[in-house]
Amino acid sequence: MTITSPLLLLLLPVLLAIIGYWGMPRHRFRRVRDSVSLILRSLIITLLVLALAGVQVVQSSERLAVVFLVDFSDSMGTQARLSALQYIETSLNHKAPDDLVGVIVFAGDAQIARSVSSARELAPINVVPVQTGHTDYENAIRTALGLLPSDTARRIVILTDGQPTTGDALSAAQLATANNVEISYVQFTRPPTPEVQVQRVDVPTVLNENQDFNLVVTIASEETTQAEVIVSSGGEPVYQQILELQQGISSYTLRLRSGTSGFRDFLVQVNPLGEDGFEENNRLSAYSLVEAVPTVLVVDGGVEETRYIVPALVDAGLRVDVITPNQLPAQVGALAEYDSVVLVNVSALNIPEQRLETLATYVSDLGGGVVAVGGPNSYGPGWYFQTPLEDILPVEMQIKDQQRLPQLTIAYVIDRSGSMGSVSPSGIQYIDLAKEAIIRSLEYLQPTDRAGVVSFDNDAYWIAPLQDVQNRDTLQRLVATLRASGGTSIITGMRLVSDEIVLEESERKHIILLTDGGADQGNMVELVGRLNEEAGVTTSVISIGGYEAPFLQEMADAGQGYYHNVEDADEIPRIFTVEAVLATRTYIQENSFAPVLTAVHPIMQGIDATPQLYGYVTTTAKPTAQIILRGPEPYSDPILAAWQYGLGRTVAFMSDATSRWGADWVNWDGYPTFWSQAIRWTITERTNQNLETQVIMDDNLARIVVDARDNAGLFLNGLDLQASVVYSGDSSAQRVQLRQVAPGRYEGSFVPENEGAYFLRVAPVENTQTDLILSQTTGWVMSYSAEYAIREVDTDLLASMANLTNGRDLAAIPDAVFLHNIKTADSKQPIWHWLVFAAMMLLPFDIAVRRLLLTQTDLVRFYRWVWGRRVDETQAERLSSLKQARDRARSATKQNTVKEHLTDLMSRPVMPSRDAPHKSIGQLGIQPRLDDDVAHDNLGAKLLKKRRKRED
CATH class of the missing domain: 2.60.40.10 (Immunoglobulins)
Known part of the structure; x- marks a missing residue:
C-alpha cells in the first residue's frame, strides 16, 4: 500500500482530537450512546482523510506492453520497410489478449502510428516521418518511453537497418534501463544496388582572377561504370564530361578557370549511366575566394576635381572607373561590383535621393566602402544635411559650437497668390507646406537670430516683422495666418523686404524666396545683386510646381544663394530647413595649417607627418567616429575621420584633393600612398588574423x-x-x-x-x-546526409543497447516478442472511492445512534426478527390472555379509586358567593363523567415514560 499525499495524514490527529473533545459523553445516562457515536464519527473522519491522502493498493501486473520502432529512413528502402511490417503482423499472433502493443515510425523524427492498445490487428500505417534523410535512435526511444504505460512490463523492439546518423542512442538506452524497459531489435538489410557516391571535392582556398586551377573530385563506386560529370559555378555549367569510373574509391582531376573575382561555389554533379541506389549522394560543393585588383568607382564632382587623385590611385595598383554624380548606379547590384566608392567634392543636390539610399544600403548591408573628399560643394555646402550621405559618414553637418555661430537675419518671402492653393502629391496645399517649412526651419535658428515673413500677391505685406527668434510662439502664430489668394508680384515682395533687411546689424543676412511662378522679371536680378554687393545679403530661390523661369536661377546666382526647382512640393520643408542651417554657418575655412595626427590608424601607416593644407569644410565628428587628423586650434575641427557603418566602412576627408586647398599635397610623395591606404581600409578584409x-x-x-x-x-x-x-x-x-x-x-x-x-x-x-x-x-559547405553514404552496418550499437537493457536479437524468433519473461511491474490501484463509500455507509448509523431511542426489548425483538426466531403461537396466545387479565385488574383498581375520590369531591361544598347559599358539586348539577379508556391511556403513557427514564 502506498500513499500519494502523505502530508495530508497530518490532518487525522488534529481532526480526531477536535471530535474527541466535542463528542466525549457528558451525562451518565447517555454514556453508551455518546461513546458509540464518537467511535462512528472517528471512523468516518479516518476514512475520508485516507481517501484525500490517496491511499493505493499495490499489486503485481502480469500484462506486457510492447512498442515497435519501425525505421522509415531512406537507407532502409521500401522492401525492408515492408518486411518490418510483416514481422510485426507475425509477432501479433502470439500476443496474449491482455497485452498491449503500439507502433512508432521514425527517421530523423518520430511519429506515433498506433497508440498502445490491446487490439491484435495491425492497421495500415498512415503517418510517415518528415526527416527521412536522417536516422535518430535516441529520439525514437524517448518517444516510445513516453508512450509505454507505467503499470505493465515494458519492451521496445527496434526494426532497423542499423545505420543511425544522429542522436545519442546509448544515452536513451540508459534511460530505458533506469525505467525497467527492455530494448530488443530486429535488423534488416537493403537489397544490394550498385552505388556511386561523390565523397570529396577539393579546390584551392584562394585563387587569382581568371586563373587556371585543378578541381579534384573523389568518387566511390561499387562497380566499374560510366558517369556524366558536370561542374557548375554560380548556377552556370563550367565543365561537362563523361568519365569512366573505376570500382572502389578514385580521384579525378578537372582543369577549370577561376573567372571573375569574388566568392565562387563549385558544385560537382555525377550522373551514373547505369544503376544507382541514391541520387542524393551524387553531388557535392566546394568554394574558393577569387581575388582581384580592387575596383574603385570615383564620382567626379566637377572640372579638375579628379585630376590628381585618379592617377594616384592607378599608380597605387587600383582599378578605377570615373563617373559623374547623375551616373551613380540606382541598383545596389551595380554598386556591388565595386569594392569602394569615392565621392570627390560632390553635391548631394546632384544625386537623386533614391540613389543616395542605394549607396547607404551598399555600405550597411553589403559591406561596401565610401570615401568622401571635401571641397566647396561637399558636406554642409553640398547639402549633405539630413540625407543618407550624412547618415553613413563619420561626421555631421551641423556646427554645434554656439560661439562659432554668427548672428543671422533671415527673411521668408512667400508667394500667397491663388495658385498657391494647389495640392501637392500628399494632398496638402502649397501654402500650408510653406507655413510648415517656415515653422520647422525656425527650430534650427538660435534665440539671438532674427526672422521675419513677407507675403505677396498683387501687393506685399509683413505677416511677421523682423524680430528675435526667441519669440518663436509669436512667429509661428503669425505664420499660421497665411492664406492663398490674389495675383503674383514678386518684385513687390522683394522691395518690401529689401528696405528692412539692409538695416539689420546681423553678420549674416539671408532671403528665401518661394514662388510657383507667373510673375514678370522686372529688375529683380539687379535688385538681388545690389543687395548682395552692398549689404552682403544672400538670396536663395525655390520654384515649385514645375515652374521654370531663367530669371529665378539668375536671381539665386546674383544673390550667391541656391536655386531649387522643386517638382515635388512635399520637399519644401526639408529645403527650408537646410537653407536655415546653411545660412547660420560659415562652413568653409580658408587658411594655411598643418594637420595634427591624433590617432594611430591603418590609413596613416608609414606616414608620420603631412604637408600643409589651405582650407577645409567645417563639420562635427560623430560620437563613435575615429578622428585621425585634426585642424588648427582653438576649434580642432576634424580633417580626417573614419568609422564603421553597418557592415561597411566610410572615411571623410574635409579638405580637397586638388591644388585649391591641397597644393602641397598633390606634389607630395606620400599622396598616392595616403589615398590608396584610405580606400583600401574601406575595403573590408575577407581574411584576417583577428x-x-x-x-x-x-x-x-x-x-x-x-x-x-x-x-x-x-x-x-x-x-x-x-x-x-x-x-x-x-x-x-x-x-x-x-x-x-x-x-x-x-x-x-x-x-x-x-x-x-x-x-x-x-x-x-x-x-x-x-x-x-x-x-x-x-x-x-553542407554535404549530403550520412544517410546516403556508403558505410558498414553498425551491429555493435544495437547489441550494446540490447545488452544494456537485458534485450536481445529477435530476428529469428518473432514469437518471443510477447514472451512474459520481463520483471513484472507493480500496479497501483487507488481505493479512495471505496473509502468514501464506507464513510457514507457509516454516516446513517451515526445519525441513528444519536437520534433514535431503542430499549432493550426493541433490540431483542430486532434480533429475533433478523434471525427469523418466532414465538410459539399457543404460548403467545396464552401470554396475551394473561396480559389482558392483568391489564383489566389494574384498570379496575385504579378506576374505583378515582370514582371514590370524585364522589368525595362532589359531596364537599363549593365556595359560595357572598349572597348565594352553600351548595355541593352534586347540588350544582354537575355530572362528572369518567372515560375509562382515556384515563387508562394517560396513566399507561405516564408509567411507560417513567420506566424508560429509569432504564436510561
Whole structure:
C-alpha cells in the first residue's frame, strides 16, 4: 500500500482530537450512546482523510506492453520497410489478449502510428516521418518511453537497418534501463544496388582572377561504370564530361578557370549511366575566394576635381572607373561590383535621393566602402544635411559650437497668390507646406537670430516683422495666418523686404524666396545683386510646381544663394530647413595649417607627418567616429575621420584633393600612398588574423564559432558580432547574432535548409573603436546526409543497447516478442472511492445512534426478527390472555379509586358567593363523567415514560 499525499495524514490527529473533545459523553445516562457515536464519527473522519491522502493498493501486473520502432529512413528502402511490417503482423499472433502493443515510425523524427492498445490487428500505417534523410535512435526511444504505460512490463523492439546518423542512442538506452524497459531489435538489410557516391571535392582556398586551377573530385563506386560529370559555378555549367569510373574509391582531376573575382561555389554533379541506389549522394560543393585588383568607382564632382587623385590611385595598383554624380548606379547590384566608392567634392543636390539610399544600403548591408573628399560643394555646402550621405559618414553637418555661430537675419518671402492653393502629391496645399517649412526651419535658428515673413500677391505685406527668434510662439502664430489668394508680384515682395533687411546689424543676412511662378522679371536680378554687393545679403530661390523661369536661377546666382526647382512640393520643408542651417554657418575655412595626427590608424601607416593644407569644410565628428587628423586650434575641427557603418566602412576627408586647398599635397610623395591606404581600409578584409570563423554541424543545426584575438594573440571580449549567412543556391540570406560563450569565443547557430555552399560574413553590429580588423568573409559547405553514404552496418550499437537493457536479437524468433519473461511491474490501484463509500455507509448509523431511542426489548425483538426466531403461537396466545387479565385488574383498581375520590369531591361544598347559599358539586348539577379508556391511556403513557427514564 502506498500513499500519494502523505502530508495530508497530518490532518487525522488534529481532526480526531477536535471530535474527541466535542463528542466525549457528558451525562451518565447517555454514556453508551455518546461513546458509540464518537467511535462512528472517528471512523468516518479516518476514512475520508485516507481517501484525500490517496491511499493505493499495490499489486503485481502480469500484462506486457510492447512498442515497435519501425525505421522509415531512406537507407532502409521500401522492401525492408515492408518486411518490418510483416514481422510485426507475425509477432501479433502470439500476443496474449491482455497485452498491449503500439507502433512508432521514425527517421530523423518520430511519429506515433498506433497508440498502445490491446487490439491484435495491425492497421495500415498512415503517418510517415518528415526527416527521412536522417536516422535518430535516441529520439525514437524517448518517444516510445513516453508512450509505454507505467503499470505493465515494458519492451521496445527496434526494426532497423542499423545505420543511425544522429542522436545519442546509448544515452536513451540508459534511460530505458533506469525505467525497467527492455530494448530488443530486429535488423534488416537493403537489397544490394550498385552505388556511386561523390565523397570529396577539393579546390584551392584562394585563387587569382581568371586563373587556371585543378578541381579534384573523389568518387566511390561499387562497380566499374560510366558517369556524366558536370561542374557548375554560380548556377552556370563550367565543365561537362563523361568519365569512366573505376570500382572502389578514385580521384579525378578537372582543369577549370577561376573567372571573375569574388566568392565562387563549385558544385560537382555525377550522373551514373547505369544503376544507382541514391541520387542524393551524387553531388557535392566546394568554394574558393577569387581575388582581384580592387575596383574603385570615383564620382567626379566637377572640372579638375579628379585630376590628381585618379592617377594616384592607378599608380597605387587600383582599378578605377570615373563617373559623374547623375551616373551613380540606382541598383545596389551595380554598386556591388565595386569594392569602394569615392565621392570627390560632390553635391548631394546632384544625386537623386533614391540613389543616395542605394549607396547607404551598399555600405550597411553589403559591406561596401565610401570615401568622401571635401571641397566647396561637399558636406554642409553640398547639402549633405539630413540625407543618407550624412547618415553613413563619420561626421555631421551641423556646427554645434554656439560661439562659432554668427548672428543671422533671415527673411521668408512667400508667394500667397491663388495658385498657391494647389495640392501637392500628399494632398496638402502649397501654402500650408510653406507655413510648415517656415515653422520647422525656425527650430534650427538660435534665440539671438532674427526672422521675419513677407507675403505677396498683387501687393506685399509683413505677416511677421523682423524680430528675435526667441519669440518663436509669436512667429509661428503669425505664420499660421497665411492664406492663398490674389495675383503674383514678386518684385513687390522683394522691395518690401529689401528696405528692412539692409538695416539689420546681423553678420549674416539671408532671403528665401518661394514662388510657383507667373510673375514678370522686372529688375529683380539687379535688385538681388545690389543687395548682395552692398549689404552682403544672400538670396536663395525655390520654384515649385514645375515652374521654370531663367530669371529665378539668375536671381539665386546674383544673390550667391541656391536655386531649387522643386517638382515635388512635399520637399519644401526639408529645403527650408537646410537653407536655415546653411545660412547660420560659415562652413568653409580658408587658411594655411598643418594637420595634427591624433590617432594611430591603418590609413596613416608609414606616414608620420603631412604637408600643409589651405582650407577645409567645417563639420562635427560623430560620437563613435575615429578622428585621425585634426585642424588648427582653438576649434580642432576634424580633417580626417573614419568609422564603421553597418557592415561597411566610410572615411571623410574635409579638405580637397586638388591644388585649391591641397597644393602641397598633390606634389607630395606620400599622396598616392595616403589615398590608396584610405580606400583600401574601406575595403573590408575577407581574411584576417583577428577573427577565425568555423562552422560545426551539430545534428540538424549549423553552429558558427568565432575566435577573436588581438594582434598579440590575447582574447577579445565584449564584442557585439553578428554573421550574415547567404546560401549560394538562391542568394537567400539570414542574420545570426553571435553571443560570447567563453573568453574570446562567440557562437551562434542557424538551420541550413539545403545542401551546398554557404557564404558567411562576420562583422560587428555597430562601430567598434579599434584598429583591428573585426570582419571576415568565409564559406562553408553542407554535404549530403550520412544517410546516403556508403558505410558498414553498425551491429555493435544495437547489441550494446540490447545488452544494456537485458534485450536481445529477435530476428529469428518473432514469437518471443510477447514472451512474459520481463520483471513484472507493480500496479497501483487507488481505493479512495471505496473509502468514501464506507464513510457514507457509516454516516446513517451515526445519525441513528444519536437520534433514535431503542430499549432493550426493541433490540431483542430486532434480533429475533433478523434471525427469523418466532414465538410459539399457543404460548403467545396464552401470554396475551394473561396480559389482558392483568391489564383489566389494574384498570379496575385504579378506576374505583378515582370514582371514590370524585364522589368525595362532589359531596364537599363549593365556595359560595357572598349572597348565594352553600351548595355541593352534586347540588350544582354537575355530572362528572369518567372515560375509562382515556384515563387508562394517560396513566399507561405516564408509567411507560417513567420506566424508560429509569432504564436510561
